Amino acid sequence: MVQVVIESLSLVLAFGMGLRAFQSMSLLHKTFFFQLVAYILIFILAIVVKLIAYANNVPPYNQWVYNLYMPIETGILVWAGFEYFKNSGKRFLIYVGYLIFLTIFISEICVKGIMILSNHGYVAEGILLLVIYLLLLYSQFTKSNNAWKRSPEIWISLGIVLYFGGSIPYLTLMNYLQESHSAINQFLFYFIIDGLANVRYLLLGLGFWLIYRQAVTKTSLVNE
Numbered sequence: 001m002v003q004v005v006i007e008s009l010s011l012v013l014a015f016g017m018g019l020r021a022f023q024s025m026s027l028l029h030k031t032f033f034f035q036l037v038a039y040i041l042i043f044i045l046a047i048v049v050k051l052i053a054y055a056n057n058v059p060p061y062n063q064w065v066y067n068l069y070m071p072i073e074t075g076i077l078v079w080a081g082f083e084y085f086k087n088s089g090k091r092f093l094i095y096v097g098y099l100i101f102l103t104i105f106i107s108e109i110c111v112k113g114i115m116i117l118s119n120h121g122y123v124a125e126g127i128l129l130l131v132i133y134l135l136l137l138y139s140q141f142t143k144s145n146n147a148w149k150r151s152p153e154i155w156i157s158l159g160i161v162l163y164f165g166g167s168i169p170y171l172t173l174m175n176y177l178q179e180s181h182s183a184i185n186q187f188l189f190y191f192i193i194d195g196l197a198n199v200r201y202l203l204l205g206l207g208f209w210l211i212y213r214q215a216v217t218k219t220s221l222v223n224e
Contacts, residue, residue, distance in 0.1 A: 003194045004047065010198045011040055014205035021208045024215030029208075031080040032156055035073060036204060042069040063117040067109065070118065074101055074125045077160070081132040084153070090135065097128040119171050126164035126171065133157040133164075150214070152207035159203030163196045 018033045025033065046062045053060040078098045085091050105121030112118070136157045141148055148154050170192045 003190050007198055010201040014201040017205045017208035021212035024211055028083040029211055031076055035076040038072050064115045067114050067118055077129050084136055101125050101128050122171050123168055126168040130164045133160045152210040155203045156207035159200035163200040166196045167193055
């Protein structure tokens with residue numbers, strides 16, 4: 001319950017800053033906001049599914065919810081990568097990477113079923129997005145000079161990199177841990193996945209705040 005409250009607060013903060021900055025966002029920034037909205041809806045759905053399970057005295061089982069969300073999240077964040085790397089050969093590699101992810105994800109769903117989390121698909125998603133946003137970070141650092149602290153793309157990308165970079169090692173062992181050390185697995189899930197999700201969305205909120213602040217500063221300079 002504590003984890004749900006903490007994550008809810010980070011999501012509300014990011015969403016509030018996103019709404020405030022939305023009018024000043026480029027299409028690239030809006031894709032990150034769309035991904036946030038999609039995750040909030042899935043987050044709420046997952047909680048509702050758990051509550052219904054508890055009300056009917058059955059084990060809570062909402063992994064299928066995250067299976068539905070996985071290709072949506074990946075697709076939106078790949079779209080953001082396409083938007084950033086306009087007129088670049090990297091777009092083709094991103095496209096190929098997304099097709100590889102879909103192949104792994106769909107294959108695992110066909111074998112295990114939709115009710116069991118596609119952890120291999122999750123790992124494929126993580127590797128793809130980790131590569132895309134490490135490239136984006138490198139590009140921003142090399143062209144932003146000393147202004148990197150005020151770059152929304154850097155903070156948003158850093159959150160994505162930290163989340164997927166930290167979760168990939170755990171996800172590769174998740175099934176083994178669940179079968180042999182379920183209590184440890186649950187602790188690691190809350191500590192790693194939920195903890196890094198909070199960091200990710202707090203950094204997303206920071207990125208939205210920087211967009212808003214820059215828009216206000218620009219408007220003030222024009223009015224002067």
